[in-house]
Amino acid sequence: MKNKKSFIIIxxxxxxxLIALQFVLANVVSxxxxxxDQAVAIISxxxxxxxxxxxxxxxxxxxxxxxxxxxxxxxxxxxxxxFYLINRNSKLKRTxxx
Amino acid sequence: MKVxxxxxKKTFWVLVLIxxxxxxxxxxxxxxxxEWAFFWTLVFIPFLVYGYRKLKRQIEKVPSTKLLFAxxxxxxxxxxxxxxxxxxxxxxxxxxxxxGAILFGASTMSVxxxxxxxxxxxxxxxxxxxxxxxxxxxxxxxxxxxxVWVYKLAVKLKVSQWLCVFLAAVVSDFLIYVxxxxxxxxxxxxxxxxxxxxxIKFMSVFAITQVPLALIEGVFTVxxxxxxxxxxxxxxxxxxxxxx
Numbered sequence: 001m002k003n004k005k006s007f008i009i010i011x012x013x014x015x016x017x018l019i020a021l022q023f024v025l026a027n028v029v030s031x032x033x034x035x036x037d038q039a040v041a042i043i044s045x046x047x048x049x050x051x052x053x054x055x056x057x058x059x060x061x062x063x064x065x066x067x068x069x070x071x072x073x074x075x076x077x078x079x080x081x082x083f084y085l086i087n088r089n090s091k092l093k094r095t096x097x098x
Numbered sequence: 099m100k101v102x103x104x105x106x107k108k109t110f111w112v113l114v115l116i117x118x119x120x121x122x123x124x125x126x127x128x129x130x131x132x133e134w135a136f137f138w139t140l141v142f143i144p145f146l147v148y149g150y151r152k153l154k155r156q157i158e159k160v161p162s163t164k165l166l167f168a169x170x171x172x173x174x175x176x177x178x179x180x181x182x183x184x185x186x187x188x189x190x191x192x193x194x195x196x197x198g199a200i201l202f203g204a205s206t207m208s209v210x211x212x213x214x215x216x217x218x219x220x221x222x223x224x225x226x227x228x229x230x231x232x233x234x235x236x237x238x239x240x241x242x243x244x245x246v247w248v249y250k251l252a253v254k255l256k257v258s259q260w261l262c263v264f265l266a267a268v269v270s271d272f273l274i275y276v277x278x279x280x281x282x283x284x285x286x287x288x289x290x291x292x293x294x295x296x297x298i299k300f301m302s303v304f305a306i307t308q309v310p311l312a313l314i315e316g317v318f319t320v321x322x323x324x325x326x327x328x329x330x331x332x333x334x335x336x337x338x339x340x341x342x
Contacts, residue, residue: 032189052128056223077175088329
């Protein structure tokens, strides 16, 4: 029983740390140029007359909003993984007890 | 005089596009000419249909793999949400495709890739609807199939299992970006810019940045692979007898 509890706490802690990392990285990364932006620069260099013909109809405004949305993506994924781990861990325990 | 106009135009587009068009791991909305956007979508659809059917069969055969597939998709979600700084002052993304490809088979990753790319295109304005086909092809088709081929080759060479997974993830991540470079190089070739010149230009941006990231991706993939094998060995060996 105690083991199960500590397992849940550890998984949640690791998940929390990864989400926090998202915000730390966002600060670091702002000094680095995304390969994507570099690719745009190349496109405008080799084909200066090219005009993008479609635009995203919606876009997060500002760097902070973008970081939060990426953190939402991390959280969504992690919650599935943590659910799976806790679910399996307790099942394994049960079969071992039986 | 002519040169000056082009130069002005160039700086104009650079100034206009860079602040507003947030690019991500893949080709952004509208940045692939119409005919290429259409072409890559057409190429991707058969993989998606085949992958969806295969996934459906697998879930019917072993219903408990539904949760496992969710975990595999979640892995792609988590890894592709991280923007990671790399050498040469640039940053890029991980992909996480190799894990699911090894466990569920390459074609099923078309479904996972589509979900993740749609989420990023609609909610985060990263990638785009018009470039979805091209991005899905590089990530979910080239990335997934190369992972499976490398994995199988490594198994044949009797390399230890973690190394097979590691190599598959590294090669897959790297090839995804090579494919993106080639897609851009193909779309923007002209009389003055040959395919090869373009390819070198795009590759020099993507490839160098991606090497350290591919190695990180390898480490993460091995870790989660071992975790899943530990917790769901029965289902996984039913899905893929190679995993024993």
